[in-house]
Amino acid sequence: MLGIENVWLFVVSGLLLNLIPGPDSLLIAGRAATQGFKAGSAAALGIGSGTLIHIIAAALGLSAVLATSATAFTVVKVLGGAYLIYMAISMFRSSSAAGNTEVMQKPQASLKRIYYQGFITNLFNPKIAVFFLAFMPQFISASSDNKALAFIVLGLIFNVNGMLWCHLIAWASSSLSNKLSVSITTKKWLSRVTASLFGVFGIRLLLTSQS
Structure with a gap:
């Protein structure tokens, strides 16, 4: 009916892809380590919501615009890169303010x-939109009666698996932070390292080409 093929391979591939570190996993780990599991979970749920938008866009063919339009791709990547850099600056300021207080x-x-x-x-990461457009069609038969619905089903499977992994990152980061009894100074420098990496990811995104 939907023409979805090799679901098991899709699940395994999705899990392996989620293991690759990026700004999403960095945000989850950083927030969970400094503010606890709930903060990491909030970041994960936000990421999952963004992924859901990408899934719907891919199903409706909107992601094809990013893949074919240099202007659209550039606009989205500039917005995304600028926001990552903004987050980096904000985290640096927050860590400095925290370092000047005793509590x-x-x-x-x-x-x-x-x-x-x-x-x-x-x-605002156009690479994710293009990824879904290139990755998921491999698991949908050309003879599928409803390719858009097949896209959404596969996307939901990918997103659920991704959320499980993201929450595992949040739990592990929070637990490790608690077990090590991370000091205020350590949390301050951890926040600064995370901010630096966000800055790097932002610059890399700004320099990303469409191809």
């Missing part, structure tokens, strides 16, 4: 704000 402010950012950070970070 670590908890939470440094609200769960709602962290959710939107995850959402925007994921949404």
Whole structure:
């Protein structure tokens, strides 16, 4: 009916792809390590929401615009790269402010704000849209009666598996931070390292070519 093929291979491939570190997993790990599991979970849910938009866009063919239009691709990547750099600067400022106080402010950012950070970070990454457009059709038969629905089903499978992995990252980062009894100074430098990596990811995204 839907013409979905090799679901097991799709699941395995998706899980392996989720293991590759990027700004999404970095945001989750950083927030969970400094603010706890709930913060990491909020970031993960925001990322999952952004991924859902990419899935729907791919199903409707909107991602094809990013893949074929240099202007659209450039606009989205500039927005995404600029936001990552903005996050890097904001985290640097927050870590400096926390370092000047004797008590670590908890939470440094609200769960709602962290959710939107995850959402925007994921949404404005054109590489994700192009990825879905290139990856998922391999598992949909050319004779499928409803390719858009097949796209959505596969996308939901990918997203659910991704959320499980993201929450595992959040739990592991939070647990490790608690077990090690991370000091305020350590959290400050961890935040700065995370901010630096966000800056690097932002610059890399700005330099990304469409091909």
